[in-house]
Amino acid sequence: MRVRPVRFRSFLKVVAAITVSLSASRHASGQQAPAVPDSPSPARMSLEDCVDVALRRNVDVLTGADDVTAAEAERSAMRGQFLPKVHADASYQRWNEAYVFDGFPVHDVTVWNITATVTQPITALFAIYEAYKVRDLGVDIAAVRREVTRRQTALRVVEGYYRLLEAERLGEVAVASVDELEAQLRQANSFHTNGIVSRDDVLRAELALANAKQRLIQARARVALQRSQLAVLMGLPPDSAVEGQPLSDDRPPARDSLSLEQAEQVAESQRMELREVEKRIAMTDRDTRLAYLRLAPQVSVVGAYIHNEGSLFSQINAGYVGGVLSWDVWDWGTTTSGISAANVRAHQALLARSKVDDQIRLEVRQAFVDIGTASEAIEVARAAVTSAEENFRLVKKRYEANAATSFDVVDAEGLLTQARAQMQTAVYDFVIARAALHGAMGAAPESLAREQR
Secondary structure, eight states: OOOOOOGGGGHHHHHHHHHHHHHHHHTTOOOOOOOOOOOOOEEEEEEHHHHHHHHOOOHHHHHHHHHHHHHHHHHHHGGGGGEEEEEEEEEEEEEESSSSETEEEEEEEEEEEEEEEEESSTHHHHHHHHHHHHHHHHHHHHHHEEEEEHHHHHHHHHHHHHHHHHHHHHHHHHHHHHHHHHHHHHHHHHHHHHSSSSHHHHHHHHHHHHHHHHHHHHHHHHHHHHHHHHHHHHHTTTTTOOEEEOGGGGOOOOOOOOOOOHHHHHHHHHHHHHHHHHHHHHHHHHHHHHHHHHHHHEEEEEEEEEEEETTTSSSSSEEEEEEEEEESOOOOTHHHHHHHHHHHHHHHHHHHHOOOOOOOHHHHHHHHHHHHHHHHHHHHHHHHHHHHHHHHHHHHHHHTTTOOOOOHHHHHHHHHHHHHOOOHHHHHHHHHOOOOOHHHTTTTHHHHHTTTO
């Protein structure tokens, strides 16, 4: 029986392994590796379920709905400006005594009156109409913004959902790595007991196992963090137990058959951000007309009814109908400055239209590039996993035949774990990029989840 001598190049590794060998030995004797504290049993939810919950509970979505309600209230307030305004005044006076001048009574001890005035704007109706249309466009913009928020929230939920699945699959890869290295450690201990290998083989296996356990702890922590992030996106407490349904055989959906040009055309017709910009351009046009209308004089029709008691110099009942003209002939440039500001805002809205269009095209192109990159990465990773599995199998056979060391087995296992992790990352990068493309094309929130199946 031949004992393999300790090589000098492994001496430093052996020294480093001593610091973790005790903890690894305890695990070999039956103790469990530390883990993230137990959490409530997660509830299996489909992607459609998660998106549906988020659209009903997400804070941003609820805030968008409130913005629409507030804009509608402002429009209703402006609508009331078209109708006559009814104004009432009342006064009451209690004197110390009645006033009599040279035998002629002027007023009693108590004097009071009520005045009711009705005012109907005439020329101001044009400005009121423009202001009303501005508020009406504000409602449309708020509704568009709400829909944009819904779609963005749905896309974030889709990404968070797949990132959770990815973290879970990477955790399974880490578990498999620990299992394989535990088997290697048991075999190394057996070989060392029988004098087949030296102590450095055992220490190297213990060190590799300790590192694998650290990776497993980190993988479990990532799963817990991704689960909390998904729960918050859905409008649930961070400690909610949520778990997704994994992909069938971890195979991503098929790649879309649309070309880049077709995807850009779909995006230009469906993206809500473009509709918002168009609404804002129309709003700035109305604002400009409203600013010009403020230069005109304001003419109103006024009617009033007055009732007096206790004063002999006033009619008990009186009324009149007339007109009022109001015109700020000179306000030191206040109105004309408002016109200049409105023109600038109109120009900014036109610039924003070009910026948003370029941004949407860029998002579509980026998603296309990401899909292509992830698709190629899947093919490379799949071949790498096959090669790494075969390499690990052959190295283990050589180790069993005393033709390889623990260093060789650990290196082969590390390559296999890396290839498996890259495969999972490539798969979920692909489905996330595919969802990003659908989002960039303006998919509705509900269909965004269904299209990922």
